[in-house]
Amino acid sequence: xxxxxxxxxxxxxxxxxxxxxxxxxxxxxxxxxxxxxxxxxxxxxxxxxxxxxxxxxxxxxxxxxxxxxxxxxxxxxxxxxxxxxxxxxxxxxxxxxxxxxxxxxxxxxxxxxxxxxxxxxxxxxxxxxxxxxxxxxxxxxxxx
Amino acid sequence: xxxxxxxxxxxxxxxxxxxxxxxxxxxxxxxxxxxxxxxxxxxxxxxxxxxxxxxxxxxxxxxxxxxxxxxxxxxxxxxxxxxxxxxxxxxxxxxxxxxxxxxxxxxxxxxxxxxxxxxxxxxxxxxxxxxxxxxxxxxxxxxx
Numbered sequence: 315x316x317x318x319x320x321x322x323x324x325x326x327x328x329x330x331x332x333x334x335x336x337x338x339x340x341x342x343x344x345x346x347x348x349x350x351x352x353x354x355x356x357x358x359x360x361x362x363x364x365x366x367x368x369x370x371x372x373x374x375x376x377x378x379x380x381x382x383x384x385x386x387x388x389x390x391x392x393x394x395x396x397x398x399x400x401x402x403x404x405x406x407x408x409x410x411x412x413x414x415x416x417x418x419x420x421x422x423x424x425x426x427x428x429x430x431x432x433x434x435x436x437x438x439x440x441x442x443x444x445x446x447x448x449x450x451x452x453x454x455x456x457x458x
Numbered sequence: 459x460x461x462x463x464x465x466x467x468x469x470x471x472x473x474x475x476x477x478x479x480x481x482x483x484x485x486x487x488x489x490x491x492x493x494x495x496x497x498x499x500x501x502x503x504x505x506x507x508x509x510x511x512x513x514x515x516x517x518x519x520x521x522x523x524x525x526x527x528x529x530x531x532x533x534x535x536x537x538x539x540x541x542x543x544x545x546x547x548x549x550x551x552x553x554x555x556x557x558x559x560x561x562x563x564x565x566x567x568x569x570x571x572x573x574x575x576x577x578x579x580x581x582x583x584x585x586x587x588x589x590x591x592x593x594x595x596x597x598x599x600x601x602x
Contacts, residue, residue, distance in 0.1 A: 358513050359522040359545040360504075369502050378503040393569055394541035397562070401503040401538065415574055418541070422574040423567030425537055430559055430566040 315386050315410060315442045317348065321363070322388045322449050325350035332449045333389045335363035337371050340384040340405050346371035363387060364395035368402045379403040388446040390439060393418030396425035399435060406436040410446025459530050459554060459586045461492065465507070466532045466593050469494035476593045477533045479507035481515050484528040484549050490515035507531060508539035512546045523547040532590040534583060537562030540569035543579060550580040554590025 321334025330351045337346040347370035352361040364387055372378055384406040390413040391399060397418075399407060409419070418425045419437060426434040465478025474495045481490040491514035496505040508531055516522055528550040534557040535543060541562075543551060553563070562569045563581060570578040 353522055357516050357520045357522055359516055360509055360513055360542050365504055369504055372501050372503055376501045378497055378501055392541060393562075393567065393572075394538050394545065397536060397538035397541065398504050417574075418537075418567075422572050423537065423562075423569060425567060428537075428566050430561075 315388070315408060315446075318386045318388050318410070319442065319445055319449065321348060321350040322446070325352075325363075326449060326453045328355060330354055332453050333363045333387065335367045335385060335387040337367040337380070337383050337385050337404075340382050346380070346383055347374065360394065362392065362395050364391050365398055368398055368404075372402060381405060384408065385435075386441075388442075389413055389450065390417035390419050390421065392416050393423050393425055400425065400431055400433045403433050404435045406438065408438045408441045410440070410442050411450060412439060412443070459532070459552060459590075462530045462532050462554070463586065463589055463593065465492060465494040466590070469496075469507075470593060470597045472499060474498055476597050477507045477531065479511045479529060479531040481511040481524070481527050481529050481548075484526050490524070490527055491518065504538065506536065506539050508535050509542050512542055512548075516546060525549060528552065529579075530585075532586075533557055533594065534561035534563050534565065536560050537567050537569055544569065544575055544577045547577050548579045550582065552582045552585045554584070554586050555594060556583060556587070 318334040322332040326332035334350045336348045347367040349366040388410040462478040466476040470476035478494045480492045491511040493510040532554040
């Protein structure tokens with residue numbers, strides 16, 4: 315999560331909403347992909363940190379299912395990313411700050427709790443919560 | 459929708475789940491992007507037709523919001539794509555077949571009805587429903 319926090323800081327410096335993500339092989343500990351939000355830079359509304367690392371790892375490994383992969387992300391995934399996590403069959407999701415307005419795991423549509431959800435990863439929320447939330451708060455405060 | 463159906467047939471021939479999508483400027487009628495599911499070809503669990511056309515159009519236009527864009531897609535969008543449609547601020551979504559198992563608009567998490575959903579497009583479901591559903595049914599029947 316410390317690496318994800320560093321990536322979030324890089325995002326903030328680039329004018330991107332500061333969310334960082336790291337995908338690792340949960341068994342070997344090998345780094346599969348890392349990244350941060352790139353919505354503004356790429357002019358891509360889907361370029362959230364989680365989607366980027368899932369795509370990168372899946373393409374690199376040549377498989378659409380990443381059943382041994384654990385995701386570390388500084389913010390609760392939104393509904394789009396939560397559904398992508400489910401499609402990619404990630405093993406575990408560790409997230410930092412909770413997101414009552416935009417989250418899709420513990421808030422809003424609670425994607426993994428839907429009866430039609432095909433795969434529910436293990437979810438651990440609130441990891442390094444204070445630091446993860448602070449980066450976001452500082453970013454939006456400076457923009458106001 | 460006829461163009462989206464043709465794209466779905468192309469997808470089926472390539473061994474991809476046959477869903478096609480076309481994004482047009484709702485005012486000028488200009489084609490912004492078109493595509494079909496490429497999950498298997500690209501080894502990308504997020505490469506649904508809707509996400510691909512949104513990304514292509516947004517990058518081409520250099521903007522993350524596509525407020526004049528109308529999407530034609532042969533299947534009810536899943537929760538991931540529905541959330542992406544909301545982020546991209548699409549004006550209208552016309553879809554063909556309903557998807558009780560995997561849909562996220564009229565089924566499952568009903569993304570656009572969530573109080574935390576920031577943008578709800580106009581939605582017209584069931585357009586060319588029979589033809590759209592038939593392509594999917596034939597595809598899965600042949601695979602069994």
